[in-house]
Amino acid sequence: MATPVSPIPLLKDELDIVIPTIRNLDFLEMWRPFFQPYHLIIVQDGDPSKVIKVPEGFDYELYNRNDINRILGPKASCISFKDSACRCFGFMVSKKKYIYTIDDDCFVAKEPSGKDINALEQHIKNLLTPSTPFFFNTLYDPYQAGADFVRGYPFSLREGVPTAVSHGLWLNIPDYDAPTQLVKPRERNTRYVDAVMTIPKGTLFPMCGMNLGFNRELIGPAMYFGLMGDGQPIGRYDDMWAGWCTKVICDHLGLGVKTGLPYIWHSKASNPFVNLKKEYKGIYWQEEIIPFFQTTTLPKECTTVQKCYIELSKHVKAKLGKVDEYFIKLADAMVTWIEAWDELNPSGGKAAELANGASK
Amino acid sequence: MRTPPSLLSLTIEKAVLNLSHFSDLSPLPDHILLDLFLRTIKAGKLNEKVLKLFMATGKDEVLILIQTLNIKHILTPVLPTKDIKDSDIDIVIGALQPDLTSFLNEWRPVFSRFHLIIVKDPDLKEQLNIPEGFDHHVYTKPDIEKAVGASSTILFSGYSCRYFGYLVSKKKYIISIDDDCLPARDNEGNLVDPVAQHITNLTTPATPFFFNTLYDPFRDGADFVRGYPFSLRSGVTCALSCGLWLNLADYDAPTQALKPQQRNSQYVDLVMTVPARALLPVSGINIAFEREMVGPALFPALRLAREGKLRWETIEDIWSGMCAKVICDHLGLGVKTGLPYVWRSDKGDPIESLKKEWQGVKLMEEVVPFFQSVRLPRTATTTEDCVAEMAKSVRERLGSVDPVFNHAADAMLQWVKLWKSVGSVSSTPGDEGVGSSDEDYSGGESEAPECSRTPPVDRELKDKLFRKYGGYISTLKHEFSKKKKKGTLPKEARQILFDWWSVHNKWPYPTV
Numbered sequence: 001m002a003t004p005v006s007p008i009p010l011l012k013d014e015l016d017i018v019i020p021t022i023r024n025l026d027f028l029e030m031w032r033p034f035f036q037p038y039h040l041i042i043v044q045d046g047d048p049s050k051v052i053k054v055p056e057g058f059d060y061e062l063y064n065r066n067d068i069n070r071i072l073g074p075k076a077s078c079i080s081f082k083d084s085a086c087r088c089f090g091f092m093v094s095k096k097k098y099i100y101t102i103d104d105d106c107f108v109a110k111e112p113s114g115k116d117i118n119a120l121e122q123h124i125k126n127l128l129t130p131s132t133p134f135f136f137n138t139l140y141d142p143y144q145a146g147a148d149f150v151r152g153y154p155f156s157l158r159e160g161v162p163t164a165v166s167h168g169l170w171l172n173i174p175d176y177d178a179p180t181q182l183v184k185p186r187e188r189n190t191r192y193v194d195a196v197m198t199i200p201k202g203t204l205f206p207m208c209g210m211n212l213g214f215n216r217e218l219i220g221p222a223m224y225f226g227l228m229g230d231g232q233p234i235g236r237y238d239d240m241w242a243g244w245c246t247k248v249i250c251d252h253l254g255l256g257v258k259t260g261l262p263y264i265w266h267s268k269a270s271n272p273f274v275n276l277k278k279e280y281k282g283i284y285w286q287e288e289i290i291p292f293f294q295t296t297t298l299p300k301e302c303t304t305v306q307k308c309y310i311e312l313s314k315h316v317k318a319k320l321g322k323v324d325e326y327f328i329k330l331a332d333a334m335v336t337w338i339e340a341w342d343e344l345n346p347s348g349g350k351a352a353e354l355a356n357g358a359s360k
Numbered sequence: 361m362r363t364p365p366s367l368l369s370l371t372i373e374k375a376v377l378n379l380s381h382f383s384d385l386s387p388l389p390d391h392i393l394l395d396l397f398l399r400t401i402k403a404g405k406l407n408e409k410v411l412k413l414f415m416a417t418g419k420d421e422v423l424i425l426i427q428t429l430n431i432k433h434i435l436t437p438v439l440p441t442k443d444i445k446d447s448d449i450d451i452v453i454g455a456l457q458p459d460l461t462s463f464l465n466e467w468r469p470v471f472s473r474f475h476l477i478i479v480k481d482p483d484l485k486e487q488l489n490i491p492e493g494f495d496h497h498v499y500t501k502p503d504i505e506k507a508v509g510a511s512s513t514i515l516f517s518g519y520s521c522r523y524f525g526y527l528v529s530k531k532k533y534i535i536s537i538d539d540d541c542l543p544a545r546d547n548e549g550n551l552v553d554p555v556a557q558h559i560t561n562l563t564t565p566a567t568p569f570f571f572n573t574l575y576d577p578f579r580d581g582a583d584f585v586r587g588y589p590f591s592l593r594s595g596v597t598c599a600l601s602c603g604l605w606l607n608l609a610d611y612d613a614p615t616q617a618l619k620p621q622q623r624n625s626q627y628v629d630l631v632m633t634v635p636a637r638a639l640l641p642v643s644g645i646n647i648a649f650e651r652e653m654v655g656p657a658l659f660p661a662l663r664l665a666r667e668g669k670l671r672w673e674t675i676e677d678i679w680s681g682m683c684a685k686v687i688c689d690h691l692g693l694g695v696k697t698g699l700p701y702v703w704r705s706d707k708g709d710p711i712e713s714l715k716k717e718w719q720g721v722k723l724m725e726e727v728v729p730f731f732q733s734v735r736l737p738r739t740a741t742t743t744e745d746c747v748a749e750m751a752k753s754v755r756e757r758l759g760s761v762d763p764v765f766n767h768a769a770d771a772m773l774q775w776v777k778l779w780k781s782v783g784s785v786s787s788t789p790g791d792e793g794v795g796s797s798d799e800d801y802s803g804g805e806s807e808a809p810e811c812s813r814t815p816p817v818d819r820e821l822k823d824k825l826f827r828k829y830g831g832y833i834s835t836l837k838h839e840f841s842k843k844k845k846k847g848t849l850p851k852e853a854r855q856i857l858f859d860w861w862s863v864h865n866k867w868p869y870p871t872v
Contacts, residue, residue, distance in 0.1 A: 135641075138641060146624065150611060151641060169573065176583060191579075193629050195628045202638070205570070206570075
């Protein structure tokens with residue numbers, strides 16, 4: 001039977017919070033009651049000479065562009081500049097088992113009862129309970145309190161698989177693309193949907209990096225946010241790219257991806273015209289990218305995330321390279337990323353091998 | 361000289377205009393409350409929210425006045441009413457219990473607009489008891505035998521009796537709810553209209569090829585999120601809508617036995633498309649579908665050896681639902697799940713059921729790999745063809761695993777035959793080729809539903825109020841007839857409107 005984890009452990013020595021920023025970190029004040037026990041990794045995008053003030057009392061490390069260049073050397077080319085995609089550098093340098101990443105315009109949301117939502121606690125709950133990608137449960141996540149597997153759900157599938165990703169949602173400003181923002185500038189997400197669910201195997205989804213948790217040991221190397229921003233033809237597809245690669249690899253390795261709770265309050269609506277410029281090419285390319293990911297298969301020999309990722313990069317170069325040169329560059333950057341990851345995480349490969357057999 | 365209005369009357373007039381801003385009327389003195397109520401009616405400002413405000417005061421006079429004036433709660437449907445007519449819908453109820461009085465009375469605000477097909481479980485001996493005020497047809501064992509032959513009648517015993525209703529319906533949409541389910545309430549306490557929600561689900565596109573993280577993008581206040589491919593945003597037709605259950609969720613016997621106190625109290629405000637190629641257990645407890653597209657794929661085929669009269673002693677809906685999902689995936693049709701909820705009554709003892717063999721649970725283990733890998737040929741382009749192909753695959757790959765699958769395959773083919781013969785007979789409304797057996801139920805078809813229950817009334821107070829305010833209602837009528845109309849309506853038109861008012865002045869609002 002489904003038994004939820006209780007009480008929820010803090011995991012304060014096993015989880016890093018990664019925050020990309022170019023502005024300031026004032027938003028952390030609101031999160032203080034929930035974030036203070038944790039170590040923060042701040043990745044400063046944009047002008048490295050600017051000083052980002054971190055509120056007192058937080059334990060953190062901060063990296064700007066100079067640090068990234070210094071640490072990675074020539075491999076720094078795979079980390080985006082002037083785009084929040086640079087956050088994946090934080091994933092790479094972390095030494096912890098779990099990562100939670102959040103944008104600096106995301107605040108604490110409230111449940112319908114008025115209670116503040118501890119987003120981190122919910123992500124941890126999601127990550128520590130199994131996923132069920134092989135059969136859809138109509139009462140959603142059976143491991144949440146008050147829910148269970150419904151009649152007809154095969155018993156042999158009730159153990160579930162380890163959860164690699166916990167994808168949270170947003171109240172207030174929804175994560176719409178530029179065309180939708182232009183058509184519906186006033187629409188706000190006010191619907192609190194009290195559910196977490198596993199995204200079925202074989203189904204792709206648009207992964208948003210604003211409120212995201214993952215098990216770094218299980219899937220970290222797949223969380224590469226691509227080449228975006230300065231000098232690149234595309235923006236606002238960093239998390240999408242990471243999400244599609246991650247989902248294909250999770251499906252291959254038998255890992256789960258959950259979506260739903262927790263909600264955060266997204267306060268800032270970005271400029272839709274600026275967004276349109278960034279997304280423009282992506283909107284067309286995505287029509288080729290989606291069938292590509294839907295039909296890509298990885299061979300049995302790919303038993304680690306790194307091997308899967310390298311294999312994926314070959315497919316990207318071969319098939320998407322025809323769509324635009326950008327993908328050839330991206331495929332190379334994907335390889336560079338894995339090389340950099342392995343350099344900074346020499347024992348990472350071992351942990352990833354366990355992915356197939358690990359039950360938690 | 362006209363008497364200037366009093367401060368009180370001015371205040372009340374102002375209040376009428378601003379009623380929507382009030383949250384509580386109980387501090388008002390009784391006489392002012394009543395005055396306010398009547399003026400609200402006169403001003404045409406009595407909507408559901410305002411009515412609730414008055415009722416929440418709990419003042420007897422107000423409640424009795426509401427009753428006397430025959431004011432009823434209106435359920436505002438979410439129906440896209442322009443395209444879907446009530447006559448496009450059949451509500452099919454499988455009667456496993458003889459007395460449907462309280463069941464139908466609870467559902468009256470929702471069901472009374474629609475035609476009901478009530479199919480009595482052929483194994484049920486007692487006569488059905490059906491309250492007045494519903495447009496309905498009842499089918500019993502003799503009707504079933506007449507339509508499909510005595511040998512096929514076994515197909516429709518127990519929970520499977522409702523499939524006969526699917527077979528004989530002539531409507532575009534079917535909604536089916538178990539006879540132990542009642543209307544649920546959402547998080548705001550409003551009564552849930554599952555018919556309206558199912559129809560909304562079925563008449564908005566489904567999106568099975570890519571997951572939308574804000575769930576159904578066609579709901580109000582939602583949309584496709586960033587990263588959702590534009591070419592997939594038109595979606596596909598939704599052919600099947602699977603609803604959920606509060607209180608007694610649809611668990612199997614082992615689960616319910618292990619957690620005897622567990623009840624589902626979580627109302628999750630969610631509708632979503634089940635992705636293509638994802639399998640799910642489709643529960644028959646609260647379901648709706650487009651009859652022509654999916655009807656042939658919902659069949660009574662997998663009958664357990666010791667199938668019982670409790671849901672957790674059956675598996676027929678799970679089996680047919682999985683077939684239906686594979687077929688929908690193959691034909692490019694969508695399946696949605698989530699809202700609406702129904703409230704499912706406590707029933708049965710799971711421990712008792714556990715003492716029977718767990719055949720259903722064991723069988724599910726065998727079928728999952730089959731459903732995950734079954735592929736239908738491209739040549740199967742209709743639902744009937746798909747079912748026939750599925751039956752073939754079932755026999756080939758599962759027939760040797762357990763004889764029950766061979767029977768299921770036979771039943772599936774039998775169903776397709778029946779669907780083609782009985783199911784596609786076009787008939788004029790009221791055709792009694794398969795008809796209702798009069799002696800089996802009390803109450804017949806009638807017009808507008810009457811108030812079903814009359815709570816105890818303080819007769820003296822009612823008379824007092826009637827004496828005091830009865831004249832006011834006819835004054836309203838008189839005032840309306842006196843009012844100078846600025847428009848240029850012809851005299852005949854005005855007469856028609858006046859005649860209408862004469863008939864409806866007691867409750868001049870559209871009713872369910």
